[in-house]
Amino acid sequence: MKRNDVYDVVIIGSGPAGLSAAIYTSRALLKTLVFSSVAYSPQVVLTDIIENYPGFSEGINGFELIERMKQQAVKFGAEFVESEVMKIEQKEKNFLVYTQDDFIETKSVIIATGRRNKKLGVENEEKFIGRGISYCAICDAQLFKDKVVTVVGGGDTAFTEAIYLTKFVKKLYLVHRRNEFRATKILQERLKQKDNVEFLTPYIVEKLIGDEKISAVLLKNVELGEQKEMFCDGVFVCIGHQPNTDFVKNLLDLDEDGYIITDDKLETSVRGIFACGDCRKGSIKQVICAAAEGAKAALAVEKFLEK
Ligand SMILES: Cc1cc2nc3c(=O)[nH]c(=O)nc-3n(C[C@H](O)[C@H](O)[C@H](O)COP(=O)(O)OP(=O)(O)OC[C@H]3O[C@@H](n4cnc5c(N)ncnc54)[C@H](O)[C@@H]3O)c2cc1C
Incomplete structure (x- = not known):
């Protein structure tokens, strides 16, 4: 990245959406710079195996898929910088994109930027991060070999994480605030077949208990009000997501949950700024859809720059 260069396009995020966009823009000979943040890894690397991305009948590891996409973009000339973007400012027709200690000018x-896991919001959660609280089974499952863990959540992510964890742990409690689950049927069936899993519904986590590390969770039955303390060594929180869009909240129109609002060409409320993938309102939160939106945003940028 050279301070005095003006890029045709700066892409913020190097998950499937950002990388697919980078492949298209760099292949179209647009001068392309991609930012990624070490604070938030692409969600796809948090999963062991992607089984529903076309072309990989045996499935593909999330990290490997991202690496392959990145190599493809590098091959066509895209530049990469690992630095979190803090702010975007308009400069006449162009934009200044700021990181912690630098900025760069771009025409579009x-x-x-995808999204990240929501926190439980209970006392001691921050204190126990890395000491029993986790938001990523792929990252931390090894730490809980032959131990007892609680997974909180009822959607696809919670079930995917739980299925992965069953390979490591002695016992797994799946805690969900409703009796029904949003997870797809195939994931529900797979988890129900595991003999080290117990489902606890309709419960919420009231409190995390422990001194240096988590030793138990206090659960509350939301129908009966009754509480019970369950011994466990770790808690995996999988209760939903929030988009990584704080840095544009004063610049772009966002919905009430913080997702970026775009038109059908994926252009935001500011001309020349486009959004794609999981950070966008209404997008389908899957790798193939994020990649498709990346391509669509790149083609829209090409058209925008021609004008
Ligand atoms: C556990 C789990 C399992 C999943 N399994 C599947 C599956 O089997 N199949 C499937 O199709 N989908 C799956 N998904 C969903 C899929 O991972 C996402 O839909 C997809 O990764 C979205 O891509 P994205 O590029 O929009 O965002 P992300 O992959 O989240 O990438 C966002 C990028 O933005 C960067 N970033 C964020 N903020 C900033 C900033 N301020 N500055 C610079 N960079 C920033 C991050 O570093 C990252 O590179 C799974 C998700 C999870 C969490």
């Missing part, structure tokens, strides 16, 4: 921007 594609935001592909």
Whole structure:
């Protein structure tokens, strides 16, 4: 990245959406710079195996898929910088994109910053991060070999994480606030077949208990009000997501949950700034859809720059 260069497009995010956009823009000979943040890894690397991305009948590891996409973009000339974007400012027709200690000028921007896990919001959660609280089974499962863990959540992510964890742990409690689950049927069936899993519904986590590390969770039955303390060594929180869009909240129109609002060409409320993938309102939160939106945003940028 050279301070005095003006890029055709800066892409913020190097998950499937950002990388797919980078492949298209760099292949179209647009001068392309991609930012990624070490604070938030692409969600796809948090999963062991992607089984539903076309072309990989045996499935593909999330990290490997991202690496392959990145190599493809590098091959066509895209530049990469690992630095979190803090702010975007308009400078006449162009934009200034700021990181912690630098900035760069560009004619257009594609935001592909994805989303991250929501926190439980109970006392001691911050204190126990890395000491029993986790938001990523792939990252931390090894730490809980032959131990007892609680997974909180009822959607696809919670079930995917739980299925992965069953390979490591002695016992797994799946805690969900409703009796029904949003997870797809195939995931529900797979988890129900595991003999080290117990489902606890309709419960919420009231409190995390422990001194240096988590030793138990206090659960509350939301129908009966009754509480019970369950011994466990770890808690995996999988209760939903929030988009990584704080840095544009004063610049772009966002919905009430913080997702970026775009038109059908994926252009945001500011001309020349486009958004794609999981950070965008209404997108389908899957790798193939994020990649498709990245391509669509890139083609829209090409058209925008021709004008
Ligand atoms: C556990 C789990 C399992 C999943 N399994 C599947 C599956 O089997 N199949 C499937 O199709 N989908 C799956 N998904 C969903 C899939 O991972 C996402 O839909 C997809 O990764 C979205 O891509 P994205 O590029 O929009 O965002 P992400 O992959 O989240 O990438 C966002 C990028 O933005 C960067 N970033 C964020 N903020 C900033 C900033 N301020 N500055 C610079 N960079 C920033 C991050 O570093 C990252 O590179 C799974 C998700 C999870 C969490």
